[in-house]
Structures are given as C-alpha cells and as structure tokens.
Amino acid sequence: MDLDTLAKRLEALGNVTRLAVFRALVRTGRAGAPVGYLQRRLGVPGSTLSHHLRKLIEVGLVTQERQATTLICRADFEAMTETLGFLGNECCRDLPLCASAAAEDAAAEDADRDVA
Amino acid sequence: MDLDTLAKRLEALGNVTRLAVFRALVRTGRAGAPVGYLQRRLGVPGSTLSHHLRKLIEVGLVTQERQATTLICRADFEAMTETLGFLGNECCRDLPLCASAAAEDAAAEDADRDVA
DNA sequence: GCGGTATTTCTAGAATCATCGATATAATGA
DNA sequence: TCATTATATCGATGATTCTAGAAATACCGC
Numbered sequence: 001m002d003l004d005t006l007a008k009r010l011e012a013l014g015n016v017t018r019l020a021v022f023r024a025l026v027r028t029g030r031a032g033a034p035v036g037y038l039q040r041r042l043g044v045p046g047s048t049l050s051h052h053l054r055k056l057i058e059v060g061l062v063t064q065e066r067q068a069t070t071l072i073c074r075a076d077f078e079a080m081t082e083t084l085g086f087l088g089n090e091c092c093r094d095l096p097l098c099a100s101a102a103a104e105d106a107a108a109e110d111a112d113r114d115v116a
Numbered sequence: 117m118d119l120d121t122l123a124k125r126l127e128a129l130g131n132v133t134r135l136a137v138f139r140a141l142v143r144t145g146r147a148g149a150p151v152g153y154l155q156r157r158l159g160v161p162g163s164t165l166s167h168h169l170r171k172l173i174e175v176g177l178v179t180q181e182r183q184a185t186t187l188i189c190r191a192d193f194e195a196m197t198e199t200l201g202f203l204g205n206e207c208c209r210d211l212p213l214c215a216s217a218a219a220e221d222a223a224a225e226d227a228d229r230d231v232a
Numbered sequence: 233g234c235g236g237t238a239t240t241t242c243t244a245g246a247a248t249c250a251t252c253g254a255t256a257t258a259a260t261g262a
Numbered sequence: 263t264c265a266t267t268a269t270a271t272c273g274a275t276g277a278t279t280c281t282a283g284a285a286a287t288a289c290c291g292c
Contacts, residue, residue, distance in 0.1 A: 007132045014127025016120055023207045047252055050270055069259045069268050080208060091139045092196060161282050166240055185238050185289045
C-alpha cells in the first residue's frame with residue numbers, strides 16, 4: 001500500500017454517509033448485510049446509496065456478493081486493518097505521544113529544516 | 117467527538133497533498149516546521165499549500181504559531197490519537213479480525229437484518 | 233517609514249462530487 | 263413468459279474542491 005491508496009481510502013471514509021454505511025457494515029460482522037438493509041437503516045435513497053457503495057468498493061473497503069436477488073455487502077476487515085496499520089505506521093510513527101520527546105525534536109528541527 | 121467530526125478529519129487526510137503535508141509535519145515532531153519548509157519539501161505552490169493547510173487546521177489536525185515572520189505548523193498529536201482511537205472504537209470495534217467469529221456473526225445476521 | 237521575507241487572501245477556471253428521480257437490469261417464482 | 267423484488271445505471275443539477283497566479287498582508291531590521 002502506498003500513500004495514494006491510503007488517501008483514497010481515507011477520502012472514501014471521509015463522507016458522513018459512507019462512514020455510516022461502513023460502520024453499519026462493520027457491525028454486521030463477516031455476515032454482512034444486503035443493500036436494502038442499509039437503505040432502510042440509514043434512510044438513504046437507493047441510487048444515492050448505490051453511488052456511495054461503489055466508492056467504498058472501488059477503494060477496496062467493501063465487497064459485494066450476490067445471493068439470489070439481493071446483494072450482500074461486507075466490510076473488508078483485512079483491508080481496513082491494513083489501512084489503519086499503514087496510517088499509524090506511515091503517518092504517525094514515533095509520535096511523541098508521551099510529550100517527553102520535545103528535546104530531541106528540537107535538536108532535529110534545524111537538521112530537517114534545511115533539506116532543500 | 118462524533119461521526120461528523122471523524123468524517124471531516126478523514127476527508128481532510130483523504131487528499132494526497134494534505135496527507136503528505138500531515139506526514140511531513142508528524143515527522144518533524146512537536147517542534148513542527150514553517151510553511152516554507154513544507155513548500156520546498158513538497159514542491160507545492162504557496163497558495164495551494166496555504167489552502168490545504170487551512171483545511172487541516174479547520175478540522176483540528178494541525179496548529180499554527182507565528183514566530184516572527186514565519187508560521188510554525190505542527191501536527192496535533194492529541195487530535196490525531198483521538199481520531200485514530202475513535203475510528204478504531206466506533207467503526208471497527210469487535211472486528212472479527214481473528215476470522216473465527218463467523219459463527220456468532222451468522223447467528224446475529226437474521227436478528228440484525230430486520231431492524232426496521 | 234522602507235525594503236525584504238513569509239504567508240495569506242483573492243480570483244477564476246476546470247474538475248470532481250453529492251443527490252436523487254427515472255429508467256434499466258438481474259434473479260426468482262408462479 | 264410475466265410479475266415482482268432488489269439493485270444498478272443514467273442523467274441532470276447544484277455544490278464543492280483543487281489548482282495556482284496575482285495581489286495583499288504581517289512582521290522584522292534598519
């Protein structure tokens with residue numbers, strides 16, 4: 001996974017409707033749920049929901065599987081875990097969370113500053 | 117923090133340029149770095165960078181502090197930690213990460229399915 | 233106050249996005 | 263085959279975003 005993929009996934013989740021969809025799907029576990037369930041649950045028109053679902057599918061956070069006339073949607077847990085891991089490692093690694101790393105940060109400041 | 121705030125922060129990070137800005141800032145630690153540093157480092161025009169920085173500031177992921185003529189930007193580690201925590205708890209809690217929870221998921225499926 | 237550096241605001245065009253009704257497609261059962 | 267259910271695609275519209283040059287602003291040292 002690269003920065004671009006991460007950004008696309010974050011963008012996909014960066015919309016209240018899609019975030020609600022994804023959260024609802026996560027809560028249905030690996031069983032997933034049909035589109036109609038999400039539609040009733042979230043009160044979103046079918047065409048709008050379909051549009052948002054496609055985005056989530058495009059970036060690999062959701063999968064669909066047809067069962068007769070209904071489409072079962074599932075959150076892709078592996079993809080989400082990978083995403084969270086990459087975000088944490090790539091963008092937040094060595095976070096001075098303990099607030100005690102100020103000293104070395106200050107030391108590194110000037111060195112970093114002039115990197116053209 | 118609510119879903120709306122989370123969505124806005126994810127949207128802010130869901131752009132390659134802004135994600136790169138944030139990552140660069142995280143790597144400068146609590147010392148932070150001036151706008152000009154980011155500008156040279158990422159090769160982004162000043163007006164464009166300023167536009168993206170404002171977004172990151174709006175959602176609370178970045179702060180700015182003036183030091184003479186330069187503006188020091190800093191990633192807000194607390195906000196980011198809170199964001200990651202909320203995302204994990206609210207949207208990924210009880211993820212069947214171990215892939216062994218299929219049974220109970222199946223059991224919960226029908227119950228969840230018919231919720232209005 | 234003036235010149236210089238750092239950064240923002242203004243502006244505008246192109247591109248993308250969100251929304252949703254209408255229509256089309258897929259699968260099933262009678 | 264036909265009606266029905268479930269869902270996607272089409273199409274149009276308004277809103278938002280991204281980009282970046284030009285102009286304006288903030289701060290400092292003299």
